[in-house]
Amino acid sequence: GAGVSQSPRYKVTKRGQDVALRCDPISGHVSLYWYRQALGQGPEFLTYFNYEAQQDKSGLPNDRFSAERPEGSISTLTIQRTEQRDSAMYRCASSLGPEGVGNYEQYFGPGTRLTVT
Amino acid sequence: AQRVTQPEKLLSVFKGAPVELKCNYSYSGSPELFWYVQYSRQRLQLLLRHISRESIKGFTADLNKGETSFHLKKPFAQEEDSAMYYCALRGYNKLIFGAGTRLAVHP
Numbered sequence: 714g715a716g717v718s719q720s721p722r723y724k725v726t727k728r729g730q731d732v733a734l735r736c737d738p739i740s741g742h743v744s745l746y747w748y749r750q751a752l753g754q755g756p757e758f759l760t761y762f763n764y765e766a767q768q769d770k771s772g773l774p775n776d777r778f779s780a781e782r783p784e785g786s787i788s789t790l791t792i793q794r795t796e797q798r799d800s801a802m803y804r805c806a807s808s809l810g811p812e813g814v815g816n817y818e819q820y821f822g823p824g825t826r827l828t829v830t
Numbered sequence: 831a832q833r834v835t836q837p838e839k840l841l842s843v844f845k846g847a848p849v850e851l852k853c854n855y856s857y858s859g860s861p862e863l864f865w866y867v868q869y870s871r872q873r874l875q876l877l878l879r880h881i882s883r884e885s886i887k888g889f890t891a892d893l894n895k896g897e898t899s900f901h902l903k904k905p906f907a908q909e910e911d912s913a914m915y916y917c918a919l920r921g922y923n924k925l926i927f928g929a930g931t932r933l934a935v936h937p
Binding site: 716717746748753754755756757758761768769771772804812816818819820821822823824 | 834836839862866873874875876879881916918920921922923924925926927928929930
């Protein structure tokens with residue numbers, strides 16, 4: 714079946730512009746996660762959704778970053794007034810069940826490579 | 831603090847040689863640990879998890895709570911094992927990843 718998909722795969726934007734990154738999780742998956750991965754580092758947690766509820770946004774670095782999942786399926790990560798330090802790979806993952814209930818595997822999408830010039 | 835450390839950025843071996851990718855963690859409580867792999871031009875995928883106690887593609891990893899380690903091992907490396915390997919720890923609402931080790935297996 715189809716895995717997690719993300720779009721666009723690559724995004725180049727000028728500093729100061731807003732960007733929206735999309736994640737389409739595996740159908741039926743309850744949990745959705747966003748991670749950011751800088752060059753030479755592992756993925757770092759940004760935010761977690763249980764259905765449409767954003768239950769953890771402790772990893773969002775500042776208020777320029779926001780995420781939503783209005784219908785409990787597709788999610789959008791928005792970065793306002795982008796800065797060069799926002800350049801990274803943004804990864805989305807989904808899992809079948811909610812956090813804290815069982816040990817569900819996270820399935821990752823291909824990522825969106827964001828470059829801010 | 832919850833943390834995962836992978837001390838090697840690059841591990842280079844010849845085909846048929848044994849491989850050990852190191853992972854140490856810091857966690858108060860009962861940890862759940864994973865190894866994820868990313869092959870060239872593919873997405874990050876789960877290789878194995880300690881609770882399953884499986885051997886996947888010849889790889890094994892044993893949780894050592896005394897040494898707070900979860901090293902990944904394979905007795906005979908293959909060229910197709912060349913990839914980026916990430917050790918991860920289940921935290922609260924998230925996975926906590928190490929910086930990764932690139933394994934290069936030469937013919």
